[in-house]
Amino acid sequence: MVNALQWGSFYALIALGYSLVYGVLQLINFAHGDVFMVGAYAAFIAASLLMAGGLMSGGPLALLLTLLAAMLAACLVGLLLERAAYRPLRRKGAARVYLVITALMAGLILEHLNLGLFGASRRTMPPIVESQVHYIGGIAMTDFKIGVIVTCLLVFFALHMLISRTRLGMAMRAAAWDSFCLPLAGISLDRVIVLTFAIGSAVAGLGGTLFAIAYPVLDPYMGAVVGWKAFIAAVIGGIGDLRGALLGAFLLAFVEIAAVAVLPGSFRDLIAFGLLLLIMWLRPNGIFGLPRTAKI
Numbered sequence: 001m002v003n004a005l006q007w008g009s010f011y012a013l014i015a016l017g018y019s020l021v022y023g024v025l026q027l028i029n030f031a032h033g034d035v036f037m038v039g040a041y042a043a044f045i046a047a048s049l050l051m052a053g054g055l056m057s058g059g060p061l062a063l064l065l066t067l068l069a070a071m072l073a074a075c076l077v078g079l080l081l082e083r084a085a086y087r088p089l090r091r092k093g094a095a096r097v098y099l100v101i102t103a104l105m106a107g108l109i110l111e112h113l114n115l116g117l118f119g120a121s122r123r124t125m126p127p128i129v130e131s132q133v134h135y136i137g138g139i140a141m142t143d144f145k146i147g148v149i150v151t152c153l154l155v156f157f158a159l160h161m162l163i164s165r166t167r168l169g170m171a172m173r174a175a176a177w178d179s180f181c182l183p184l185a186g187i188s189l190d191r192v193i194v195l196t197f198a199i200g201s202a203v204a205g206l207g208g209t210l211f212a213i214a215y216p217v218l219d220p221y222m223g224a225v226v227g228w229k230a231f232i233a234a235v236i237g238g239i240g241d242l243r244g245a246l247l248g249a250f251l252l253a254f255v256e257i258a259a260v261a262v263l264p265g266s267f268r269d270l271i272a273f274g275l276l277l278l279i280m281w282l283r284p285n286g287i288f289g290l291p292r293t294a295k296i
Contacts, residue, residue, distance in 0.1 A: 001254075006145050006214065008253035009152035013207030014230030015237070015245035016159060017200030023176045023240040024196045025090075027099050031081055031107035033227010035074050035201050038110060039208025040125075040218055041118070042073035047126045063129050063213075071205040078201025081106050082194060107224070114220040125216035148210050155203055156246050163242065168195060176240070232276045238289025247287060251275075 014036050021029045046069035050062050085106045089099055131142035163169035171192045175182050182189045211226070212218055233252045237244025252272060259271040279286070 002139060002141055002145060004254040004257040005149050005250070006253075007257065008250035009148045010207055010211050010214075010226065011230045011233045011249035011253055012152050012246050013155060013210070014204055014227060015234040015249050016156065016242060017204045018231055018234040019237075019240050019242055019245040020159070020172075020196050020200040022234075024172050024179075024193060025086075025175075026096070027086065028103065028231070028239070029081075029086075029200075030100065030103040030227075030231070031085075031110060032200070032204060033223040033225075033230065034107040034110040035078050035081075035223070036204040036208040036211070036227060036230075037114065037218075037220070037223030038077045039070040039074040039205030040212040040222065041114060041123070041208075042205065043067070043070035043209035043212050044123055044125050044218055046070065047128045051126045051128070059129070066128060067206060067209050070209040071202040074205025074208065075198050075202040077110070078197045078204075079194060082197040087190070087193075107227075111220050111224065118220065120220070123218040125212045125218060127216070128213060144214065148214065151206070151210065152246075155206070156242065159199070159203075159242055162199075168192070172196060229272060232272060235286055236276060236279050238286030241286075241288040244286055244288035 014033060017032050017035075018029065021027055021032070043066050046066045047062065050065060085102050086099060089102060129144060131144040134141050134143060134146070161169075163172060171182070171187050174185070174187065175189060175192050179189055182192070208223070211222075229252060230249065233248035234245045235248070236251060237246070237248030239245075252275065255275050256268050256272055260268050263271075283289070
């Protein structure tokens with residue numbers, strides 16, 4: 001259960017970004033998993049510079065600086081994708097299928113750019129924090145695992161408060177409801193979209209950093225598999241709904257960990273994708289998703 005909570009936290013930090021962008025733009029940003037990868041590599045570079053230069057030997061301050069560097073790098077990449085890849089197509093009224101193809105292409109560009117810069121060899125994240133083991137009810141838990149789970153829940157509640165209690169959140173909900181009428185109310189649609197990409201990408205960078213510290217082996221394609229699983233989690237919960245992203249992430253993680261505990265590890269992805277198919281049969285719009293209607 002502890003492992004499932006940790007894996008679910010990683011999935012949730014990516015799935016929340018999927019849901020944010022889809023809720024505003026009705027766009028599935030398939031490059032989002034690779035933004036997660038960018039965050040992990042940015043954390044690797046920042047941690048290596050801090051520790052190799054003798055500036056720090058790890059600890060809370062080094063972790064904080066690494067997190068900030070990774071979130072900033074992921075945020076900048078997300079903004080670049082929005083400006084260079086999605087906005088030109090959106091302004092020209094391109095069909096949604098071309099936006100999806102562009103998102104897939106953008107993800108491949110990030111993967112192969114990473115491959116060209118760092119090579120195919122895997123990188124090892126420096127040990128930036130030392131985890132202590134705590135025993136709670138006979139269950140061994142490291143303080144880092146507890147921190148990952150708590151961080152995920154705090155990010156979810158922060159995003160929920162942002163969406164439900166702030167003017168930016170009201171603008172996001174208005175864009176999701178009717179983006180055509182948003183400028184008529186004096187609200188810049190581009191500004192709302194830019195801020196949505198910035199927030200979602202920064203959260204993915206946070207997830208990439210925590211993942212790199214927990215599983216300190218990085219490769220250029222690490223975001224692809226984790227990103228697809230997070231997308232599955234968002235769809236299971238009802239993409240566009242933050243509650244669904246969180247619930248779907250933990251549900252998928254529990255099913256995966258339970259499958260590995262009972263069955264051979266090769267069945268893990270089969271169970272995950274089979275779960276998506278089963279839930280789509282029962283609830284085509286996901287657990288929290290609602291059918292959309294459009295006026296003609």
